[in-house]
Amino acid sequence: MLxxxxxxxxxxxxxxxxxxxSFYVDRGDKVGVIGLNGAGKSTxxxxxxxxxxxxxxxVRLDPNVRLEYLPQNPVFPxxxxVLEQVLAGLNDNDRALAEYEARTILNKLGVPRFDQKVGALSGGERRRVALAAVLARPSDVLILDEPTNHLDNDMVNWLEEALKAWKGALVMVTHDRYFLERIVTSMVEVEEGKLYAYPGNYDKYLERKSARLESEKASERKRQAILRREYQWVMQGPTARGTKSRERLERYEALKAQTGMEEKSTLELNARSSRLGKKTVELQGVTKAFGGRTxxxxxSCMLLRDDRIGIVGANGSGKSTLLNLFAGDLVPDAGEIEVGETVRMGYFRQEVPNMDGDNRVIDxxxxxGNNIRTAEGxxxxxxxxxxxxxxxxxxxSPINKLSGxxxxxxxxxAVLAAAPNVLLLDEPTNDLDIQTLSILEDYLDSFxxxxxxxxxxxxxLDxxxxxxxxxESDGVVRGYSGGYTEYLQARRQTEKAKPPKPSPVEKKPQKPAPQKKVKFTYKEQREFETIDDDxxxxxxxxxxxxxDQAAQATDYVALQTLQARQEELEAALEEKLERWVYLNDLAERMERG
Known part of the structure; x- marks a missing residue:
């Protein structure tokens, strides 16, 4: 037990x-922690x-176990x-092993300037540095609180693959249901002070939670039926009950004292909007630049009255800029934006606007509005x-008592209650629990x-x-039909069709900087000697x-196990090949002196 x-x-x-x-983590466990906002997941x-x-x-941690933790809001000097922060506190041996990994991960997470001061980074960049530090350090247990926040779609895809290949134990709070479906081996739900454990991934969790709730309802129905029968018996006269019924009376009192299963509140959003005319929002030849960068x-885009548009792109590419152009918060440098007279925008921004913490929630x-009209009155x-x-x-209660x-x-x-007819959502899934997201998705179906x-x-997005x-990076906005999966497939096909780029010719620096003498650490030397055999x-x-797969082609269960094993081995091989490249490159540099 780790x-x-x-x-x-x-x-x-x-x-x-x-x-x-109580909560236990063993080797190889990958646990997804879910629950309503404020239920106690981060705690x-x-x-x-x-x-x-x-x-x-x-809490007991095995003394030989190394644990790394990513908080929701990391704070550091x-x-x-950037590189110093990722490697801070490591000894020389661990630092030598982690530095190559750190550089690779930082590049994947969009923080390529390793010498930049952490204090000059944005909040999202600092969080990605904290994530890189957790992933690059040697550890046996990873504890991650909302690891996908402030990552773009490509980074999320990369992180998913990295966590699938991770050999240690993993505990993470996340609202990313693809993570919960593809990575975790068990789920834990925090609910009203209790933990409910479910073996399997997100799909199995939905199935088993439904079965648990049905079982609880059946038990409560049985209790109520017994209680009614016992009540009828108790209400009979003393003669009918006889004198040998003390145990039965005590059982009745015990049943009456039990607390039955409470009907839990569920989030229900009734679609509300004002009338939307034929003319919505139209962008024609719109261009926007900042600091010389377009x-x-x-x-150009004509927004349809029932449109459902997802906007994707790398961090800093201009996704929020495009949303702000639709909202009218930005004026284009070129082109025109026309907004219909009946359009009523509702803008759910990435950052929650300032709320008076002393103000009560109800105020x-x-x-x-104290009385708000909905479809049901x-x-x-x-x-x-x-x-x-x-x-x-x-x-x-005051607002400052609420969780993020x-x-x-x-x-x-507040946004939905204002009855908009055009909804703009900037990273709506950040910090919202899965139940709220599921109901929001249902709401958007009927909006x-x-x-x-x-x-x-x-x-x-799917x-x-x-x-x-x-x-895209050049400011061009390309449209794709379907959800995220269809977009990803179309993009991959486009990339396959592109001719390979010629290798860039490296220019020799005029004044090469003096380099420190390169040498293997003790661990690297041992690894270099055995990596070919590995x-x-x-x-x-x-x-x-x-x-074995070919031999058991008709055994579906065995094939599933073998396929999972193949994926695990291929991930390990890819990791070894990356180390082989690094170690051989280091060996060549040592030979050159």
Whole structure:
């Protein structure tokens, strides 16, 4: 057992986030942690990582186990360079092994300037540096809190592959359902102070949770039936009951004292919008540049009344700029934007606007309106908040008592309650729990207006988008039919059709900088001596697995196991080949002196 936590309790005010829960992590476990915003997911991770103390219970980490933790909002000194921050605290041997990996990961995460000061980075870049530090360091257990936040779609795809190939234990809070489907081996749900464990991935979780809830309902129906029968017996006269019924009376009292299964609140969003005329939003030849760099180039689009558009692209490519052009928050440098008279924008921005922390939750909603019209009639502010999973005691609490995800849910309520007919969503999945996202997706199905969403959440885009706009590095915006999966397939086909780029000719520097003497560390020397044999062994194992697949072509279960083993071996081989290139390059540099 790498990590164990037993009988953990944690209370904030009068609310028990964790109530005597236990949690165990063994080698090879990949656990996805889910739950409503504010349920205690991040608190659980902080306690497991040792950055927060529980009120009761204990966490035990095997003394030889190395643990790395990515918090939701990492904080570190601003005077370090990017590379220094990633490698901070490592000894010489670990540092030598981690530096090559760190450089590779930073490039993958879009932070190529290793000598840049961390203090000069944006919030998203700092978070990606923190993620690189966790992934590059030698560790046995990774604890990740929302690792996909502030990553673009290509980075998310890369991270998925990296975590699938990861050999250690993994515990992560994430709303990315493709991660939960493709990476995790078990799920844990934090709900009302308890932990509910489900073996398997996200698909199995949905199936098994449904079965658990049905079982609980059946048990409650049985309890109620027995209680009714016992009540009828108790109400009979003393003579009919006789004198040998003490045990039966005690059983009745015990049944009556039991707490039945509560009907849990569910988030329900009823589609609301104002009438949208024939003319919506039209962009003609729109161009926008910043500091001499063109981020949107000669873009034209006629927004349809029922459009569902997903916007994708690398970080900094211009996705939010395009959304702000649609919103009218930016004026184009060239081209025209026409907005219909009946258009009523609702803009759910990436950053939650400033909220008065001392203001009560219910007063925030009352600023929109104390009585809000919906398709099902008028709702009071209290009723609307209940639909958004804010119980009465939370409604009368100050906003500063809410978690980050709860504030985003409250902000979403404000945007939707204003009855827009064109919805602009900038990274709507950040910090929202899966239940809220699922209901939002259902809401968008019935929303009678147009929707444009910037998102890195591949599941959300597949679920919602009917066409995708990809903002490319040269400012060109290309359109694709379908959701994210169709866009990715089309892009891959386009890239395959391109002729290979000629290798660039390296220019020799006029004054080469003096270099330190290159040499192997002790571990690198041992690895260099054995890596050829390791590669040959892996290739042999892959060949054997392929032969076994051919021999068991009719055994579906065995084929699944063999296919999973092949993928695991191929990932290990790819990793070894990368190390072989690095070590041989180092050996050649040593020979040259």
């Amino acid at each position: 990590l164990s936590a037993e009988q953990l309790t944690k209370t904030y005010g009068t609310r028990a986030l964790l109530d005597g829960v 659980l991770l902080r306690i497991l990582a040792g950055t927060e103390e529980p009120d009761g219970g204990a 601003g005077e370090h360079t 981020v949107i180039r000669d873009f 925030y909603v009352r600023e929109i 008028m709702l009071t502010a209290t009723q609307l908040l209940e639909q958004f999973l804010f119980p009465t005691e939370v409604q009368w 995800g709860e504030k985003r849910r409250l902000y979403l309520l 009678p207006g147009a929707v444009i969403a910037v998102s890195h959440d591949r599941y959300f 679920r919602v988008a009917k066409r995708v706009f990809a903002v 590669i040959a062994a892996l290739e042999g194992e892959i060949a054997k697995v392929k032969a």
